[in-house]
Amino acid sequence: MxxxxxxxxxxxxxxxxxxxxxxxxxxxxxxxxxxxxxxxxxxxxxxxxxxxxxxxxxxxxxxxxxxxxxxxxxxxxxxxxxxxxxxxxxxxxRGDGATILLYDPHRRTVLLTRQFRLPAYVNGHPDGMLLEAAAGLLDGDDPREAIRREAAEETGRAVHDVEHVFDAFMSPGSVTERLSFFAAPYDASAPGADTAGVAAEGEDIAVVELPFTEALGLVRTGAIADAKTIMLLQWAALDGPFAPPAVSPR
Structure with a gap:
């Protein structure tokens, strides 16, 4: 207002x-x-x-x-x-942040997180447990360095070759944060974890692997209601690793 x-x-x-x-x-x-x-x-x-x-x-x-x-x-x-x-x-x-979509192009899966979000809970989400792409604040780091750190902390996976997708202001009417969006493949054969997060920061994060088509379906039903995650999944479907092959002009 x-x-x-x-x-x-x-x-x-x-x-x-x-x-x-x-x-x-x-x-x-x-x-x-x-x-x-x-x-x-x-x-x-x-x-x-x-x-x-x-x-x-x-x-x-x-x-x-x-x-x-x-x-x-x-x-x-x-x-x-x-x-x-x-x-x-x-x-x-609250400072600027970064988020990343981890994907396996061969198995056509994505790696997301599930964690409790109090603001969503007090504003009508049934339990506050949101499915999200890994993300975090920059805390003074370069966005690429920050998102590698956050991916490791929140999913237990080390990523190296991250692709910058775009930047966006997430709530420009009141929040100053600019979010840098990234994507990177993950190695499904590497040791992973079912839970992750920094305990000293109160994080209790479940790591969730989903088929990409199932994740898109959860967007349609509202089970994925986090804006950054929706944006990354739609990018992946339109221009990213799961985009349909380009049709050559006749």
Missing amino acids: TEHVTTSPAPAPAPGSRGAPARPAPGTPGIDLPDPRGRTGLDRHGRDLTGNERVRVLDVEVLACDWSVLRRTTFDYRHSDGHWSREQRETYD
């Missing part, structure tokens, strides 16, 4: 000014004191954006910072008809 603070034309800020932000109280975690992850200056993020002349960022407030950061940004926006309005948006910054 869009929150309109005012719809009157907004005056242009003085040269070199971004408006008069409200000053946080001294000794605020994430601002001038380290937050639980040792970060400071979190209210500076997004203040110096200049790529869109229709947007003037006036203020960035940190509403919460623990593992992720919740910010409220106040900005002036020039609409297509020329009038300005003052807007506020809340953004949830």
Whole structure:
């Protein structure tokens, strides 16, 4: 939902000014004191954006910072008809991530995970146990390095030659995360695991191998309801390892 603070034309800020932000109280975690992850200056993020002349960022407030950061940004926006309005948006910054579809082109199978997802559970999923492609946050690593790490942690499989498929913003109305999508074959003859995950992080992950056609069927029935997994499975069917052979023009 869009929150309109005012719809009157907004005056242009003085040269070199971004408006008069409200000053946080001294000794605020994430601002001038380290937050639980040792970060400071979190209210500076997004203040110096200049790529869109229709947007003037006036203020960035940190509403919460623990593992992720919740910010409220106040900005002036020039609409297509020329009038300005003052807007506020809340953004949830959890960092960028990566996901991967592991597949066996010879046996025509894919390797997925099943784990408990509290947000899905509280929003109507029957048990919160989602079938997903392996994924995780970058945590400062290169996306390729991060997804190799996550594939090993979540499926017990080591992957090397990963293919970058595309990048996507998963929920651009409120979440800043950009997800890098990858795919890679896995060796079904290599030792695997039925369960995986990092116990210290509370992960309890079941490794699930499915025929590719069955996985697509679970998308149709809603049994696979995770967006990144649906996107990767559809890519695999249209352009990836399970795409139909190209038909030569007559």
